[in-house]
Amino acid sequence: MVVESDPMNMSDKKRILVADDDPGMRLALAIRLRANNYDVACAGDGLSVVEEARRLTPDVIILDLGMPGGDGFAVMEMLQSEEPEASIPVIVLSGRNRATNLEKVHDAGAMMFLQKPADTEQLLAAITAALHTHPMAMH
Numbered sequence: 001m002v003v004e005s006d007p008m009n010m011s012d013k014k015r016i017l018v019a020d021d022d023p024g025m026r027l028a029l030a031i032r033l034r035a036n037n038y039d040v041a042c043a044g045d046g047l048s049v050v051e052e053a054r055r056l057t058p059d060v061i062i063l064d065l066g067m068p069g070g071d072g073f074a075v076m077e078m079l080q081s082e083e084p085e086a087s088i089p090v091i092v093l094s095g096r097n098r099a100t101n102l103e104k105v106h107d108a109g110a111m112m113f114l115q116k117p118a119d120t121e122q123l124l125a126a127i128t129a130a131l132h133t134h135p136m137a138m139h
Contacts, residue, residue, distance in 0.1 A: 013039040014131060017058040019049040019075065020093070025116075029062060029093075032120050038127070046070020050078045053085050058132045062123075063110070065094040065101070076108040089130035093118055098106040 016038045019028045024045065030040040040054055043049040046069040053061060061079075065072035072092060079085040092105050095116040105113045111133065112126050 008015050013037060014059040014127075015039040015056060016124065016127065017041050017043060017049065017052055017056060017061045017096055019043045019046075019052075019061060019072075020064040020066065021045060022064075025064070031124075032123065033127075036120075046072075046075045046078075049075045052086075053079055053088060057084055058088060060091045060127055061088055061125075062093050063090050065092060065096050065105075073104070076110060080109045089133065091126050091130055093123070 016033050018026050018033070018040055019042070020026050021044050026042045026044065033040045041052055041058065043052045044067070046067050048069070049061070049063065049067075050070070052058075057080070063072045063075060064094055067075075070078070072094065077088060079088065079090070088111075092110045092113045093116060094101070094113070098113055098115045102113050104109040111130050114122060114126055118126075
C-alpha cells in the first residue's frame with residue numbers, strides 16, 4: 001500500500017499499527033486515528049503484529065497486552081530482536097492493571113502504558129510524544 005503525500009500537509013502521514021484482539025477496539029482506534037490524519041493498519045493477534053511491523057515499518061505501534069498468538073510481551077520481545085522493528089516506539093494500551101504492569105511493560109521495551117479506555121486527547125498526546133522521541137525515517 002502506497003501512502004500519497006497530502007499537498008496541503010508539509011509532511012507525509014505517519015503510519016500507526018493498531019494491535020488488539022478486539023475487532024471493535026481496533027475499529028474505534030482506527031477511526032479516531034484516521035480522523036486525526038494518521039495512516040492506520042490493524043492486527044488482531046501477536047503473530048500478525050510482528051508480520052505487519054516487518055512489512056510496514058510503522059512509525060508507532062499501539063499494542064494490547066492480552067492477545068492470542070503471542071501476548072504483548074511476546075510481541076515486544078520479537079520486535080526488539082531485529083532492526084528496524086526494534087526502533088519502532090510502542091505504546092501499550094491495555095485493560096490490565098497499570099500499577100502492576102508498568103515496570104514490566106517498560107522493561108519489555110514499551111515507551112508508554114495507557115490504561116483502557118484512553119480518551120482521544122491522551123492517545124494523541126502519547127503518539128505525538130512517541131513520534132518526537134523516536135523520529136523514524138520517512139516512508
